[in-house]
Amino acid sequence: MIEKLYGKNINFLIGSGASFGMIPTLSSNYVDLIYGDLTIEEVLEKNKTDEDLQNIVYLYYYHEILKKGYLEISEESTELKEKYEEVFKNYQKLLENLINLLQRESYQKEKRINIFTTNYDLFFEKVADSLVGKYEFYFNDGSSGNITKKLSMKNYHKKIYHTGIFDNFDREIPIINLFKLHGSVSWKYVNDKNNKPHEIKVEYFETEGNYPKNLIKEVSNEEIENAKETIKNNEDLKNKIKEVKNELFEKFALIFPEKNKFENTLYQEFYYQNLRQLSYELEKQNSILIVFGFSFADEHIAEIVKRACNNPTLNIYIFCYSLDTKNEILNNLKLEEFPNNIKTILPEDNENIDFKIFLKKLFEVNSKIESDNNE
Template sequence: MATKRAYYGHEGDRDYFERVFQSANINFLIGSGASLPAIRVLGSIEDDLQQLINDEKEAEYFTMAADFLSAVWLPHEYILKRGNGVPFSPVVIANVNAVRKNYDAFISSLEKILTRRRTGLLPRRINIFTTNYDLFIEDAATRNNNVIFNDGFRKRSSIEGHMIFDSGCFYQTISSTGNLYNYKVELPGINFIKLHGSLSWYHYQNNLYYNIRDPRPLDFKDDNEKKDWVLSHALILPRKEKFKETLLQNVYYDLLRTYSNELDKEATLLVVFGFSFADEHLETLTKKALRNATLKLLIFSFDEDSVNRFTDKFRDYSNVEVIYRPGGHIDFPMMNNIIISYLGA
């Protein structure tokens, strides 16, 4: 069954995490808890939207969806230095800056893990899977030039230089060769795989493009403008059949397949933070993957109250460990410290 592992910061803890990270294909699954407090967790928004669909309350559906997406966009308007002339509150600014700092430290932590990787038998690459729509990780990646950041978009040979999404990018590696000597070194890289879409995705003519859309209007002129704004987002949200996009559904299942394939590899590590496994598809795929005896699932529990919920959810799997701090919390900064604790100062 799933086991609990207390973290005290002792030498034994550092030895444990060194063994875990140095000998595995590393994957992270990041949930909405990582973007707190800048963006509130999803809560029951998906169930609430689905209920409005079931009740055929279209106007209420688009009002709720627009309010939710507006809340997700709010911290990005501050990051992008735009806000329709409306000043941002000190709380919003403080929350965004705190979350950006956490993600900066996270990308830096992954860089350190990859740079210090001793074995040449494993790729110098980490996969980050997330159900988040926000752009905090993309934002953090712009401030770290020591890793190759791959979000699935590549430039095609067009004069416009459009960035088109291609999931095949996630199976590529980039190496550096010397000018004078015959050697090749794989550069540390991060695959960033957004399972539920992104605020930066734009669907146009059977392709997904990287595009940061204009700010939403301060007030929608009518219900049609509100509906068009909601539907312009390439996100996995409950929608009526007539509003569903075949391309987005295909991309979604393609990325889920990538998630499954990565977890099926030998000697694989999946680290989970800020994710509750409320998503039934991901829970099912993860449990199927745990049949791989060489897969280890590490779940960082925010507090001791959540430990039993995780161990009960994965009670049938012995390759699952739930990490917690007795009498304390594991927030984002603490998780960053724990995963690089073995690297020393």
């Protein structure tokens, strides 16, 4: 399908499914007789008044999602290291193919691709670093500065050129813009009173020694009830777990999985700017949005994409992990059927579309695209 991308304004929307294998997705195994299967976001929403449950889930969230997002793998963790290397190679192939695509673009087309992701982890950043020196490209995460980096939306609006020694030619350098819609484990808030309230530093958030051991392996009724029993008569442990939630909100520059996620942060302006940028890109002429590992459970993003479908020159390609995923996405988008400019790419031969198959379908010339509403 790569032939469909040339000459277009190319955008990607990458969700937690891309890092699956290393980082769990935000859906959970929580089952409730009243509410049915719930995501972590829904668990927190349905149990607002249960403080112990809330704090236990946030402890789980730190250990199983955020901490793993640093991608710091010890040499002793052989199995984890193998999973990391597999996911890393998939991200690496994605960026390499995108750089090659941009290098082959005509001089009339801006050599820029936008990647929007809801993932907190550092796969894109680490992969981009691994490609420095191998390819001539600029990876733009929206930051400026050298020792202390600060994020600003204005940093995305750049063009970079390579000139000859005698300045006798200009050649545009491929740029890959990374927009982290929900923040990053490498971001922390700037508390300097002289800074604007939404400024964020790109810097590792130190967490050593501050957090108790995780009490649950999955967000389920049984696991949570057992954890509650463990902390029932242990006030010291209960208070430490409570501190996890407070510290996460205070220091991590993240949008957390809550229904009122944007109301709970004083720094919502920066995130709304990111969402507006996604909207602007999809409203441009001859735009393409490629969706992978994302189910549109985020209502804000779902609404932006639905509204963008009014752009007659926009084409959206959604790669569905399984046959059931298509119906899940329809439901999350609150649609009875997809509009003509949304194409769903479905699995073949009872297989799932994992990262490797996604790359194959995307970058092979004239690759077969199975879709009920294909063009």
